Amino acid sequence: MNLTPLDGLSSPSLAELYRRQDERVRGLFGSHPSAEGDWRRRAAALDAAAGRRADRKLVAGAIREYHARLPAFEAVARSLAKLESSDSLVVVGGQQAGLFGGPLMIVYKALTVIETARHAERLLGRPVVPVFWIAGEDHDFDEANHVFVAAAGGELARIRMERPEGARHSVSRTPLGGQEWEAALEALSAALPDTEFKPGLLERLRKHVSDEPTLTLAFARLLADWFGPSGLLLLDADDPNLRALEGPFFRELIERNDELEHALREGEGAVRELGFPLQAESSPGCANVFVHLESGRTLLFKKDGRFSDKKEEAFFSKDELLDMADGGSTRLSNNALTRPMMQEYLLPVLGTVLGHAEIAYWSSLGAAFKRFGMSMPIIVPRQSFTFLEPNIRKLLDKYEITAEEVIREGESRKEKWLAEQDRWQLDAKFADVRDRFAELYAPILDTMSALQPALRKLGESNQDKIFEQIAYLEKRASDALAKQHEAGLRQWDRMRGSLAPQDKLQERVLGSIHFLNRYGPDWLAGWHQVPFEATGGHRLVENLISEALV
Numbered sequence: 373m374n375l376t377p378l379d380g381l382s383s384p385s386l387a388e389l390y391r392r393q394d395e396r397v398r399g400l401f402g403s404h405p406s407a408e409g410d411w412r413r414r415a416a417a418l419d420a421a422a423g424r425r426a427d428r429k430l431v432a433g434a435i436r437e438y439h440a441r442l443p444a445f446e447a448v449a450r451s452l453a454k455l456e457s458s459d460s461l462v463v464v465g466g467q468q469a470g471l472f473g474g475p476l477m478i479v480y481k482a483l484t485v486i487e488t489a490r491h492a493e494r495l496l497g498r499p500v501v502p503v504f505w506i507a508g509e510d511h512d513f514d515e516a517n518h519v520f521v522a523a524a525g526g527e528l529a530r531i532r533m534e535r536p537e538g539a540r541h542s543v544s545r546t547p548l549g550g551q552e553w554e555a556a557l558e559a560l561s562a563a564l565p566d567t568e569f570k571p572g573l574l575e576r577l578r579k580h581v582s583d584e585p586t587l588t589l590a591f592a593r594l595l596a597d598w599f600g601p602s603g604l605l606l607l608d609a610d611d612p613n614l615r616a617l618e619g620p621f622f623r624e625l626i627e628r629n630d631e632l633e634h635a636l637r638e639g640e641g642a643v644r645e646l647g648f649p650l651q652a653e654s655s656p657g658c659a660n661v662f663v664h665l666e667s668g669r670t671l672l673f674k675k676d677g678r679f680s681d682k683k684e685e686a687f688f689s690k691d692e693l694l695d696m697a698d699g700g701s702t703r704l705s706n707n708a709l710t711r712p713m714m715q716e717y718l719l720p721v722l723g724t725v726l727g728h729a730e731i732a733y734w735s736s737l738g739a740a741f742k743r744f745g746m747s748m749p750i751i752v753p754r755q756s757f758t759f760l761e762p763n764i765r766k767l768l769d770k771y772e773i774t775a776e777e778v779i780r781e782g783e784s785r786k787e788k789w790l791a792e793q794d795r796w797q798l799d800a801k802f803a804d805v806r807d808r809f810a811e812l813y814a815p816i817l818d819t820m821s822a823l824q825p826a827l828r829k830l831g832e833s834n835q836d837k838i839f840e841q842i843a844y845l846e847k848r849a850s851d852a853l854a855k856q857h858e859a860g861l862r863q864w865d866r867m868r869g870s871l872a873p874q875d876k877l878q879e880r881v882l883g884s885i886h887f888l889n890r891y892g893p894d895w896l897a898g899w900h901q902v903p904f905e906a907t908g909g910h911r912l913v914e915n916l917i918s919e920a921l922v
Contacts, residue, residue: 373898373901373902373913373914373915373916374912374913374914374915375902375903375911375912375913375914376775376911376912376914377909377910377911377912378758378775378776378779378910378911378912379909379910380776380780381776381779381780381877381910382909382910385648385728385732386643386646386648386651386731386732386735387727387728387729387731387732387753388728390404390731390735390751390753391753391907391908391909392907393406393907396646397646397735400642400643400646400735400736400738401734401735401738401748401751402738402747402748403748403750403751404750404751405488405723405750405751405752405753405906405907406906406907408495410750411492411495411496411722411723411750412496414722414723414747414749414750415461415496415498415722417747418461418720418721418722421745421746422458422720424717424745425716425717425718425719425720426617426618426620426621426717426718427617428455428456428458428719428720429456430617431455431614431617431718431719432452432455432456433613434607434611434613434614434616434617435452435455435503435605435606435607435614436452437613438592438606438607438608438611438613438614439452439596439605439606441589441592441593442592442593442596442600442606443593443596443597443600444600445596445600445601445603447600447601447602447603448596448600448603448604448605450603451501451502451603451604451605452605454499454501455501455605457499459498459499460498460499460500460501460720461492461496461498461499461500461501461720461721461722462489462500462501462502462503462719462720462721462722463485463488463489463492463500463501463502463503463721463722463723463724463725463752464485464503464504464505464715464719464721464723464724464725464749465481465482465484465485465503465504465505465724465725465726465754466481466504466505466506466507466609466715467481467504467506467507468506468507468508468510468512468515468516468543469506469507469508469516469543469587469588469590469591469592470516470519470591470883471516471517471518471519471531471532471533471556471587471591472519472531472556472560472577472594472883472885473519473591473594473595473598473883473884473885474516474519474591474883474884475519475520475879475880475881475882475883475884476757476759476878476879476880476882476883476884476887477727477754477756477879477880478595478884479598479884479896479899480754480755480756480757480879480899481504481725481727481754482504482595482598482599482604483599483755483899483900483902484725484752484754484755484904484908485502485503485504485604485725486502486599486602486603486604486900487755487904488502488723488725488752488904488906489501489502490904491904491906492722492723500722501603501605502602502603502604502605503604503605503606503607503719504595504599504604504605504606504607505607505609505715506588506591506592506606506607506608506609507609507711508542508543508544508586508588508608508609508610508611509542509543509544509609509610509662509669509705509706510542510543511540511541511542511543511668511669512543513535513540513543513546513587514535516543516587516588516591517532517533517534517535517587518530518531518532518533519531519560519883519885520873520881520882520883520886521560521563521564521882521883521885521886521889522565522869522870522873522882522886523563523564523565524565524566526862526865526866526869527869528869528873528874528881529563531556531559531560531563532556532559533548533552533553533555533556533587534552536548536552539665539666539667539668540668540669541664541668541669542610542664542669542705543586543587543588543610544586544588544589544608544609544610544611545586545610545664546586546587547584547586548584548585548586548587549584550581550584553581553584553590557574557577557578557581560574560577560885561574564885564886564889565889565890567889567890567892568892569888569889569890569891569892569893570889573885573888573889576597577594580593580594580597588608588610589608592606592608598884598896602900609705609706609711610705612700612702614718615700615701615702615704615705616700616701616702617718618701618704618714618717618718619697619698619699619700619701620697620717621713621714621717622661622696622697622701622704623694623697623698624744625660625661625710625713626659626661626690626693626694626697627690627694628743628744629659629660629661629674630674631743632660632710632740632743632744633654633657633658633660634743635739635740635742635743635744636654636660636709636736636737636739636740637654638739639735639736639737639738639739639740640653640654640736642736642738642739643735643736648732648735650732650733650736651729651732651733651735652708652709652732652733652736654709655673657673657674657675658671658672658673658674659671659672659673659674659679660706660707660709660710661693661704661705661706661707661710662704662705662706662707663679663686663688663693663696663703663704663705664702664703664704664705665681665686667686669705670686671707672688672693677689677690678690679693708733709733709737709740712724712734712737712741712748713737713740713741713744713746716741716746716749717746721749722749722750723749723750723751723752724749724750724751724752725752725753725754726751726752726753726754727753727754728753731751731753734748734751752906752908753907753908753909754908755902755904755905755908755911756877756879756908756909756910756911757879757902757910757911757912757913758775758779758871758877758878758879758910758911758912758913759878759887759913759916760775760871760912760913760914761870761890762915762917763866764866764867764870764871765914767863767866767867768867770863771789771863771864771867773785773867775871775912776912778867778868778871778872779871779872779877782864782867782868782871782872782875783868783875785864786861786864786865786868789860789864790853790854790857790860790861793853793856793857793860794853796853798846798850798853802842802845802846805842806839806842809838809839809842810835813831813835813838816831817831817832817835870882877910884896891917894917895916895917898916898917899916901916902916
């Protein structure tokens with residue numbers, strides 16, 4: 373296995389500066405994963421605050437009941453037993469569900485959660501449980517309903533499920549029928565190239581959706597398949613059994629909502645003072661809590677001593693919201709700014725794994741944590757990778773270009789390569805023709821103008837038409853050149869499609885399902901051998917799999 377840091381891909385963002393241990397940015401979080409002492413201090417703080425969290429046995433029971441609907445593994449049973457133990461801690465990372473597993477970065481986040489828990493367990497000498505928090509309460513179905521794979525011809529294919537008609541409820545409360553699942557599976561089957569692994573992969577996916585689950589549940593089953601052997605626990609933030617345990621903290625969020633708003637403003641001010649933009653700015657008067665209505669999941673705002681939706685079509689008194697909290701709280705849910713504190717209330721969170729954007733919005737939460745008697749967990753940057761496929765390595769060598777160059781400037785390098793194949797120097801020849809024609813035509817324009825001023829405009833129009841014809845001929849010549857080198861251009865497109873699809877990082881576009889179809893389960897197993905880096909960073913990974921699988 374070859375690992376190459378690709379530090380040049382990261383901009384000097386707040387998250388990147390945190391990763392590099394910039395002292396100013398580090399102060400927003402209070403700790404850093406590179407400092408062993410911070411892990412010990414965090415563990416001690418969690419022990420001291422144990423009485424202020426939800427009953428861990430009840431939390432473990434809710435997660436156990438959720439896992440009853442997922443593929444079962446002994447390692448998961450051991451993790452659940454660990455979670456019930458009073459001396460255990462957890463490492464959490466989360467993401468919204470993704471169709472057929474979603475993009476690669478979800479796999480990398482789950483891997484980071486598992487490896488961080490192992491790292492912390494070795495460091496502290498006490499049990500640390502990996503937990504993946506599925507944000508099933510989110511209602512943006514269009515963020516979760518698709519996955520990209522590379523089709524047999526190399527082109528990018530988007531597999532998508534339509535959102536059912538009706539109110540925009542959370543993804544976990546959006547029912548899907550067998551017809552929708554069958555259509556998605558058929559589209560995936562048609563797009564994926566035929567390999568020895570494809571039949572088994574599709575059969576497993578079909579089994580996961582045979583009972584017409586929600587997108588969240590299907591996603592959880594797939595992650596359980598992939599990471600259950602490593603003991604990863606999965607929970608759905610919108611699970612009613614878990615919601616039933618959250619009432620006391622929802623009550624606190626509602627009763628102290630003005631304090632929450634003030635603390636969020638304070639935290640945002642600290643970020644602004646360092647010169648950074650806010651990733652997820654709180655809105656004036658926002659309660660930072662959602663309520664589930666028949667019309668869908670609705671964010672609440674404060675007005676005249678009451679709470680309402682933004683359009684002021686539904687109103688609730690504080691007492692009505694408190695009754696919801698005390699009655700099992702399934703009608704309430706968190707937004708991105710209060711979810712971290714609810715996570716802290718439910719679990720003894722030693723560390724939380726976050727992507728760049730998540731680190732940015734967590735940076736403003738320090739004051740809110742403190743106001744509610746909490747401290748922020750250790751923020752662990754998600755491991756970030758570009759996987760270099762063996763066939764792409766051969767193309768990089770052929771064209772004497774690096775993976776990083778393809779990612780950063782693939783289109784311009786492709787155009788430069790094509791220009792180098794032009795032994796006729798088409799650009800120069802056509803530019804010379806345009807210049808010479810303009811020089812020859814200038815006296816005619818002057819004569820026309822002298823003869824009758826209005827004729828100059830006619831002459832200029834005629835000149836433009838001739839230029840258009842030259843441009844047309846130049847385009848045809850360029851097309852002919854590209855046609856002669858069609859095979860080479862396809863190879864350039866293949867490099868870009870693998871390393872920088874849609875001109876984005878590979879991990880943000882291509883689905884893990886694409887690589888599992890091509891390389892089989894050994895591809896996923898290989899990621900567990902990649903050395904863990906507590907401070908993250910983007911790395912190019914090569915030779916993850918044996919040549920026999922290529």
